[in-house]
Amino acid sequence: MTPEDSLATLGLSPAITDEWIAQLSEPQRHYHTLEHIVAMLRNMPDSATTSRELIAATWLHDIVYDPTAVDNEEQSADQAACDLAGSDVAIEVVRRLIIGTKRHEPSEHPLDALMSDLDLLILSETPEAYQTYAAQIRREYAHVPEEAYRAGRAQVLRQFLQTPIYQTERFAGREDQARENLAWEIAQLQGR
Incomplete structure (x- = not known):
């Protein structure tokens, strides 16, 4: 649409x-x-x-x-x-x-x-699109000091990994890519 x-x-x-x-x-x-x-x-x-x-x-x-x-x-x-x-x-x-x-x-x-x-569809986009998204979110939270941002953002992302991200059959096939993207960002936030 x-x-x-x-x-x-x-x-x-x-x-x-x-x-x-x-x-x-x-x-x-x-x-x-x-x-x-x-x-x-x-x-x-x-x-x-x-x-x-x-x-x-x-x-x-x-x-x-x-x-x-x-x-x-x-x-x-x-x-x-x-x-x-x-x-x-x-x-x-x-x-x-x-x-x-x-x-x-x-x-x-x-x-x-x-x-x-x-x-939440952005979570399951290509790794490149997801990386752009992660950078955009960081810019929105530019007022948060780096260490606090890393800890807070990683906590939010880990919560998404505790249950299925997508609730509808229509988007269930995107789950694996979303989890890969979230794991990548959490690793980045933790300095790995």
């Missing part, structure tokens, strides 16, 4: 969606940009599971992004409620999908599982 098709499906005012694009271009963003949204949209299934709620959550899950904050998902969910008010998109579903990207915990709900998988 293209960004243009997705926005047409949502049917919101250009003023709202133009603001989304402006927010996704903010200077503190290096990975959490429009390019990330486009990658998620490109990998959405062409099926009934691709609901307007999933499309809206994809656009809005990182719409508020401050690397120094701990409540980006909650703020993004609040903006979603405001931006989608008056539409026939189920706001509470969108909020749930956005909040679910905070921890990417396993879900029995197929839409939540799909949202999580789409958000």
Whole structure:
């Protein structure tokens, strides 16, 4: 699905969606940009599971992004409620999908599982693309001292390795590459 098709499906005012694009271009963003949204949209299934709620959550899950904050998902969910008010998109579903990207915990709900998988697809890209992603994340967290960043980032990545990364059958085949990429970055962070 293209960004243009997705926005047409949502049917919101250009003023709202133009603001989304402006927010996704903010200077503190290096990975959490429009390019990330486009990658998620490109990998959405062409099926009934691709609901307007999933499309809206994809656009809005990182719409508020401050690397120094701990409540980006909650703020993004609040903006979603405001931006989608008056539409026939189920706001509470969108909020749930956005909040679910905070921890990417396993879900029995197929839409939540799909949202999580789409958000984590970068983990299973080619080693070169993954290395670019890792460097972009480091730039977003440039305010964190190197030693603290290495320890914190390695801890986050190790958590992904404790359970299956991908929850849907659609993306299960990407699991091995994701695990290889995560192991590579953890080794880099630990100076190996």
